[in-house]
Amino acid sequence: MDSKRDGGWNVIRNRIKEYRARHNMKQEELAKLVGVRRETIGNLEKGRYNPSLVLAWNIAKVFGVSIEEIFTVEQ
Numbered sequence: 001m002d003s004k005r006d007g008g009w010n011v012i013r014n015r016i017k018e019y020r021a022r023h024n025m026k027q028e029e030l031a032k033l034v035g036v037r038r039e040t041i042g043n044l045e046k047g048r049y050n051p052s053l054v055l056a057w058n059i060a061k062v063f064g065v066s067i068e069e070i071f072t073v074e075q
Contacts, residue, residue, distance in 0.1 A: 013071070016030070022063075
């Protein structure tokens with residue numbers, strides 16, 4: 001479905017901050033594990049940036065869960 005044609009945009013929501021808290025992990029630590037800057041993790045958590053599929057996969061892998069556990073698509 002084309003989100004432009006149906007009048008809405010898909011938004012990716014995430015639970016990165018929640019999972020970091022569960023694992024007592026700082027943004028900087030997660031960033032280092034997945035090969036991005038700390039600011040990228042902060043921007044992801046605030047919804048300012050949508051991750052690439054590879055980045056989403058790597059973040060999920062760090063926490064040992066599926067991508068869908070951390071990232072959801074809403075319209």
